[in-house]
Amino acid sequence: MESMIADIRSFNRFYTNILGLLDQSLLGSGYSLTDVRVMLEISLQPFSTAKTLIHQLNIDPSYMSRIIKRLETDGLLEKIPSELDNRLNNLKLTTTGEALIQKMDAKSHDQMKKLLRCLSEDEVRTVVSSMQLIKAKFSEAFYQFKIRDFTFDDIDYVISRHKILYQNEYRLTQVFSDHVDATVNAFAEHFNPERECMFIAEMSGKPVGSIAVASMDDQTAQLRFFLLEPKARGIGIGKKLVDAALLFCIENNYTSVFLDTFSDLKTARYLYAQKGFEIISTHANESWGKNILEERWALYF
Numbered sequence: 001m002e003s004m005i006a007d008i009r010s011f012n013r014f015y016t017n018i019l020g021l022l023d024q025s026l027l028g029s030g031y032s033l034t035d036v037r038v039m040l041e042i043s044l045q046p047f048s049t050a051k052t053l054i055h056q057l058n059i060d061p062s063y064m065s066r067i068i069k070r071l072e073t074d075g076l077l078e079k080i081p082s083e084l085d086n087r088l089n090n091l092k093l094t095t096t097g098e099a100l101i102q103k104m105d106a107k108s109h110d111q112m113k114k115l116l117r118c119l120s121e122d123e124v125r126t127v128v129s130s131m132q133l134i135k136a137k138f139s140e141a142f143y144q145f146k147i148r149d150f151t152f153d154d155i156d157y158v159i160s161r162h163k164i165l166y167q168n169e170y171r172l173t174q175v176f177s178d179h180v181d182a183t184v185n186a187f188a189e190h191f192n193p194e195r196e197c198m199f200i201a202e203m204s205g206k207p208v209g210s211i212a213v214a215s216m217d218d219q220t221a222q223l224r225f226f227l228l229e230p231k232a233r234g235i236g237i238g239k240k241l242v243d244a245a246l247l248f249c250i251e252n253n254y255t256s257v258f259l260d261t262f263s264d265l266k267t268a269r270y271l272y273a274q275k276g277f278e279i280i281s282t283h284a285n286e287s288w289g290k291n292i293l294e295e296r297w298a299l300y301f
Contacts, residue, residue: 018115019111029100029103029104034057034059034063034067035067035070035071036101036104037057038053038057038059038064038067038068038071039071039076039077039093039097039100039101040101041053041056041057042077042091042092042093042097043093043097043098043101044266044267045169048090048091048092049082049088049089049090049091050064050065050068050089050091051088052230053091055230055231056230056231056233056234068091071097075094075096075097076093076094076096076097076100077091077092077093077094077097078091078092078093078094079091080092135236136236139235139236139237140236142235143203143232143235143237144203144204145201145202145203145208145232145235145237145240146201146202147199147200147201147202147240147241147244148199148200148202149197149198149199149200150197150198150199150200150210150212152188154198154200154207154210155184155185155188157200157207157210158184158198158210158225158227159180159181159184159185161210161227161229162180162184162225162227163176163177163180163181165227165229165230166180170262170264170265170289171289171290172288172289172292173287173288173289175287175288176288176289179288183224184225187212187214187224187225192215194252195215195252196212196213196214196215197212197213197245197248198210198211198212198213198225199211199212199241199244199245201228201232201237201240201241203231203232203237208228208229208231208232208237209226209227209228209229209232209237209238209241210225210226210227210241211223211224211225211226211227211241211242211244211245212224212225212245213245213248213249213257219254219255219256220254220255220256220257220258221249221252221254221256221257221258222257222258222259222260223242223245223257223258223259224259226238226241226242226259226268228241233267238267238268238271239271242271242272242275246275246299249301250301254301255300255301256298256299256300256301257298257299257301258280258296258297258298258299259272259277259296259297260294260295260296260297261294261295261297262285262288262292262293262294262295263282263292263293263295264292269295269297272297275299276299277297277298277299278297278298278299279295279296279297280296280297280298281295281296282294282295282296
């Protein structure tokens with residue numbers, strides 16, 4: 001065990017040196033790795049608060065306050081008073097902040113492209129597979145989450161958290177809340193355990209996410225009610241939920257599965273694309289909120 005620990009620590013030193021993560025200025029930006037993580041998280045969500053960032057990134061509150069103040073002073077982010085709670089400020093990147101994140105994303109992409117240039121395609125697949133395994137195993141050990149079948153006691157959780165999170169993070173209207181209430185209750189009322197499922201993600205014994213498969217007909221299923229609490233994001237739980245739902249579809253001989261989402265859900269859309277889903281239609285839905293572009297994604301087995 002001691003030799004294996006030494007090997008892991010050696011790899012950590014090697015990888016951080018390769019990426020230059022120990023440099024005071026990440027990718028020549030003048031900002032630290034933690035600064036950039038905060039900006040990136042803000043860029044991925046239409047509405048972020050200091051409190052949500054503290055939980056998502058596990059950063060000390062006083063340190064987070066200093067980061068936000070510095071980024072605001074530098075003109076990279078701005079505070080917008082919350083419409084729901086005047087004690088809170090939503091954080092949003094300015095045009096300058098967005099441009100910096102885009103520039104750094106391009107630099108990071110080029111950096112990784114150069115690292116992989118000397119490897120064959122099969123070698124790259126091996127590296128990626130190994131990284132995914134490391135992330136999955138350490139996430140399971142550190143966060144101790146599990147995926148379980150739902151019980152009817154979970155229905156209130158699924159409804160309430162969809163309403164609260166989507167309103168807080170994306171400013172969806174009461175029309176969306178009413179839609180969630182009706183569709184989740186209808187799913188529970190007409191639930192067919194032979195053709196449908198709902199999975200609940202748990203961390204430390206508490207629910208932190210959900211996903212469901214609803215039967216449309218003998219060949220077609222719909223992926224529904226995909227939700228992750230902020231503290232459960234970025235550690236592989238979302239991927240586990242989607243994998244469990246897709247495996248259920250395959251085992252029950254569905255030939256296609258579709259889902260409805262909207263364009264602001266950047267992280268979820270990236271996961272759908274990774275799994276082979278493609279956008280088949282879009283339409284504006286202003287009844288759910290301003291500038292909401294609904295999308296239908298489909299996957300064929």
